[in-house]
Amino acid sequence: MKSAMVLGATGLVGQRLVNLLLHDHRYSEVTCLVRRPLSASAFHDPHNKLRPVVxxxxxLQDYQGYFSVNHVYCCLGTTLKAAGSKSAFRKVDFEYVHIAAQLTRAQRANSFVWISSVGADAKSRHFxxxxxxxxxxxxxGMxxxxxxxxxxxxLLLGAREDSRFLEDIAQKTAPIWQHVLQGALKKYRPVKPEDVAHNMVALQAWQ
Incomplete structure (x- = not known):
């Protein structure tokens, strides 16, 4: 049996991912590092696998021991609007995730999967x-x-606690994009968070 650790368990993808892992027979334990106590109603844990840690x-570096698992999943992310500044955004979307990857390496976990973005490019003019x-x-490069x-x-489809303008538009116009974005443009279609969660599990190494 394997163990997993999730960062960002309360987000749109994170919730779906945790519920997916809780029903995956290959995992005996799912640890979630969170800012605040989890809402029990958001997760279905019939086998008592969930281990939330506030x-x-x-x-983050002080919690290195929790990274001693088989697979680490990182769903951390915010928006410029929610973060309030570019530096605050970078702290969550770059620094926290980078530290998580370093701790994964230090604890010799088998694999690390995180959420990036279509079009990610270190030379992009878009922040x-x-x-x-x-x-x-x-x-x-590590x-x-x-x-x-x-x-x-x-763009992710699904209801959020915090309203995101572009994702709200994507939600309403999704059927149109499914027909317009074909071939090489298919990767730009709005996606369901549960599909992203399934992709994350599929990328893990099952040794």
């Missing part, structure tokens, strides 16, 4: 895509970090 993400690209370069993989979704 932490201070500013001191969001540039940060995502810089993070991909930083993690993929030595002795086995099986590091990024999923690169487009």
């Amino acid at each position: 932490i201070d993400f500013e001191m 969001y895509l540039r940060v995502k690209g810089e993070l991909e370069n930083a993690i993929m 030595s002795q970090l086995p099986n590091a993989s990024a999923v690169r979704p487009s």
